[in-house]
Amino acid sequence: xxxxxxxxxxxxxxxxxxxNQHLLTDFLGEKASSLINDDAAMSSLALKLYALLPGMLxxxxxxDTFTSFMLDNRQRLIAAITAATQSSSGxxx
Numbered sequence: 001x002x003x004x005x006x007x008x009x010x011x012x013x014x015x016x017x018x019x020n021q022h023l024l025t026d027f028l029g030e031k032a033s034s035l036i037n038d039d040a041a042m043s044s045l046a047l048k049l050y051a052l053l054p055g056m057l058x059x060x061x062x063x064d065t066f067t068s069f070m071l072d073n074r075q076r077l078i079a080a081i082t083a084a085t086q087s088s089s090g091x092x093x
Contacts, residue, residue: 009061009069013077016052018084035078039071046070 035042046067050058053066061069070077 006069006073009057009066010073010077010080012053012057013049013070014080014084016049017081020052036075042071042074043067 035045047063049070050063050066053061
């Protein structure tokens, strides 16, 4: 059950990241690999993404919970966000 919720939250994060990649340039590409070990940078990314979440999702998932989720699943999320932003930037080219 919780895995399905985690997958839905991850899908929402990836969609938001792809749609708002101009806000996330500090967290993509080569810099993404540094997020693996940088809790402060990962928390900063979580704050940026949390601000973009739909109100209904924010009502269910608090900022602290969201940030913890981001920190706990960082490798998986960074890979998904990087893939989504690379494929969305490739669409316009």
